[in-house]
Every structure is written in structure tokens, then in C-alpha cells.
Amino acid sequence: MDNYYLGKKEYFPKIGKIKYEGPKSKNPLAFKFYNPEKKVGKKKMKDHLRFAIAYWHSFCADGVDPFGAATMAHPWNQGVKSPMEGAENKMDAAFEFFTKLGVDLYCFHDRDMAPEGESPAESEKNLFTMVAKAKKLQKATGVKLLWGTANVFTNPRFMNGAATNPEFGVVALAATQVKAAIDATIELGGAGYTFWGGREGYMSLLNTDMKREKDNLARFLTMARDYGRKQGFKGPFYIEPKPMEPTKHQYDYDTETVIGFLRYYGLDKDFRLNIEANHAELANHDFAHELECAAAAGLFGSVDANRGDPRNGWDTDQFPMSYQECALAMYAILRAGGFSSGGLNFDAKIRRNSVDNQDLFLGHIGGMDSFAVGLEVAQRIIDDGLIPAFTKKRYASFNSGDGARFAKGQMKLEELAKIGSEGGYKKIGLSSGRQEYLENILNQYLLGL
Numbered sequence: 001m002d003n004y005y006l007g008k009k010e011y012f013p014k015i016g017k018i019k020y021e022g023p024k025s026k027n028p029l030a031f032k033f034y035n036p037e038k039k040v041g042k043k044k045m046k047d048h049l050r051f052a053i054a055y056w057h058s059f060c061a062d063g064v065d066p067f068g069a070a071t072m073a074h075p076w077n078q079g080v081k082s083p084m085e086g087a088e089n090k091m092d093a094a095f096e097f098f099t100k101l102g103v104d105l106y107c108f109h110d111r112d113m114a115p116e117g118e119s120p121a122e123s124e125k126n127l128f129t130m131v132a133k134a135k136k137l138q139k140a141t142g143v144k145l146l147w148g149t150a151n152v153f154t155n156p157r158f159m160n161g162a163a164t165n166p167e168f169g170v171v172a173l174a175a176t177q178v179k180a181a182i183d184a185t186i187e188l189g190g191a192g193y194t195f196w197g198g199r200e201g202y203m204s205l206l207n208t209d210m211k212r213e214k215d216n217l218a219r220f221l222t223m224a225r226d227y228g229r230k231q232g233f234k235g236p237f238y239i240e241p242k243p244m245e246p247t248k249h250q251y252d253y254d255t256e257t258v259i260g261f262l263r264y265y266g267l268d269k270d271f272r273l274n275i276e277a278n279h280a281e282l283a284n285h286d287f288a289h290e291l292e293c294a295a296a297a298g299l300f301g302s303v304d305a306n307r308g309d310p311r312n313g314w315d316t317d318q319f320p321m322s323y324q325e326c327a328l329a330m331y332a333i334l335r336a337g338g339f340s341s342g343g344l345n346f347d348a349k350i351r352r353n354s355v356d357n358q359d360l361f362l363g364h365i366g367g368m369d370s371f372a373v374g375l376e377v378a379q380r381i382i383d384d385g386l387i388p389a390f391t392k393k394r395y396a397s398f399n400s401g402d403g404a405r406f407a408k409g410q411m412k413l414e415e416l417a418k419i420g421s422e423g424g425y426k427k428i429g430l431s432s433g434r435q436e437y438l439e440n441i442l443n444q445y446l447l448g449l
């Protein structure tokens, strides 16, 4: 089809379908590296990368920051007579954008899609009116839902948290929203459901009963899991770690913390990790580190693709641009078996001074191209085999003899200590890690060599 908008109006005029034109193209509105049909390893690029668009940043954010007012006058909000009319227009704009960009997955919060009403019942009515429209647009365009979630952090009532709120009434109101958001996700055939615990943390320990809050959080997640399963939801629930912002400390601090939490409360069968690059950076970790941690625990799920700014400690949610970071991330993802129900959700926003109608496309095109390069480099690392073989060889002493018996748990500390004392200690432990050699090879791969 060459009519890429299905609503009353075209919101991104003069922009057609974004095509792959190759690395030498000078057309800003074309992919230089993302060639969806190209095979990389055993799968097409588009099936490896499973790109998704974040409804909130792309169609709701308007440039407001703590120091300044909105800079973006979105055409879908102009001249509307009611918030619901704005929501309908916004959805038309969103599906026009998905289709023109050629991305067939998206993610949303309940409040991104539908305005909050005067009562929980009215909010739900608004949400399900919009869900019905989304269902039609999904059918017409082939776009699918990667995951849904509930915004239980913006409304002032959540200032002290949602599931971890010290007031039971607020916890119950959060449940009203989460239940409806799970229903909406199921109705739209969502592949997953995400919990990001924005205000599930504390500002001061002087007024916080931490054990109670964590127990309540686990209780709430357990109830949500049970409800979703009862309603027939088969996909993964995700926890998205973040160390702080807006709270001083968030309980879902980083991947290892979340893994410990899920295992302690018996939630690790139904929950996996949704890892965001910028949140990894705020926790003082590399993006790839967080991915490796989740993969090692068998809990890797999905990704929020973006980047922070190394010069500050904020969640700036910029579009990913670093080939190296994307390559290391994709190397971790490919070794974890790639995405099954997860995907690469661009939880990223254009800067508040990027106010041209093309800018949203340019941000996504750059991010998609960066991950396409990252994917090809990661596949090159695997196909060439030098780096994986080096790592494998480094642990070879655990594959046979005493090392293998140790690894299988067939040895006691006394025996291990005896081997240590008899084992030619002078020659042991001095094999080079050859990090520089490996980094130099990576740089060659980054240039396609």
C-alpha cells in the first residue's frame, strides 16, 4: 500500500516509506545499514532486531523539562475539543509513523494511549475505547504490541510509590490500573507485560519500612502474575531495573538485584528482565554487563534501547548511536539465543530543541542503523570465532580431569587444597588475558574487516 496513514489526516507529510539505500546514501530519510530483509547468520535483520517504538516518548513527550515548557506543538494535539479526540489523533499519528518507518512493534503505558478520567471507571472506559481503535489499526497495518504497562508514577497520588506505598488505598488504586493494563495488553495480543518501578523505592530511610515495602511489592507482582495467567496471558512479565530517578533509591536497582528479588520471592519462572541501556549506565554498569547478568541467570527478556550521557547522571534517554556499544550488546544478545518474545524498544526521545517534523524519524533511523551495524559486528565476532575461541580456551582446565570434577561438584575443599599445594604453583596463573589483542580485533570488525 502506498497510503501509509489511515486516519483523517497525514501527520508526517512529505515523508514516505523509509527505505534502505546503503552506506553511501546521502538521503537523511533512508537507512544506511538497516536492511530488514538481509540475512545475518540464520535470520533476517528485522527478525533478529525486533524493533519497537515507545508510544510515550515518540507521541506524548513535548519537550517539557524541569527548567522549561513544551517546545513541540504536536499536530495531533492542535485544535482538539476533548482529550479523547487528542488521543484518537495521536493514535493515527503513531500508526502512520510505525508504518512509514517500517517498524511493526510498539510499547505503551495506559496513560500514553488514553487520558485519565475523573474516576477509575472513566479512565478504564477511555482506555478500552482506545484499545478498540488500536486493535483495528493493528489489524489494518500488521503492527503488533511488544508489551504494555501501567503508568503508576505520574499522578500525584503515587508520590510515595504505587505497590510500595505506605497507604493501602494507593496500593489498591495502583491495582485498578495494573489490572486494566494487563487486560488491555491481552486484548491487543501483547507479547509481554512490563513493570518499571519508578517510585517503588524511597527518598529517606527515616520514614521507610524497607522490608514491608519489598514484601508488598512482591505480593503485588505475585497477584498481577496470577491474574494475568488466569486470564490466559502466556507471555513473560518483565521487570525493568533502574537504580534511582525519580526516587533516591529504587528497589529494582540493577539486574543482579532484580534476579535476587525474583528468586527470593519465587517469581523467577514468570518474570524476566527488560534491560535499558541508560539505566545500566545510571547503575554504573555497561549495557552489555546487564545483558550478560540476565543471560547468565536464564532471565534475559527484552531491551529498552537508548543511551545516556557520560557527562551527567540523568536518564537522558537519547537515541543509541555508538556502534561499539550496540555491537557488544548484540554479542551478548546473540549468545543468549537472541530475542524470543522480547525486542528492541526505542525508549528514546529526540532532544527538546529538535522540533522539526523529520527529527523523530531521524532519531529512529540512526538508532536502527546503529543496531544493524552492531548486529553485523556481533555476527562477525561469532563467525570469525577468534574471540569466542580465546574465551573458551581460557577455561579449558575445567573441562577435564580434576578441573571437571570440581566443576561438577565432585570435590571437597580438602582435596582442592591438596591439589593446590602440590600443583606446581610457581608456573600457574600467568597466562595473559590478552585484552588489548581482543580489543584490536573488535576494532577491525567494527570497520567491517
Ligand code: XLS
Pocket (backbone or CB within 6 Å): 109, 149, 194, 195, 196, 240, 242, 276, 304, 315, 347
Ligand atoms: C523510565 C522507564 C519507563 C519504562 C516504562 O525511566 O524507562 O519509561 O520503560 O514504564
Ligand code: CA
Pocket (backbone or CB within 6 Å): 196, 240, 276, 304, 347
Ligand atoms: Ca525504559
Ligand code: CA
Pocket (backbone or CB within 6 Å): 276, 278, 279, 315, 317, 347
Ligand atoms: Ca529511561
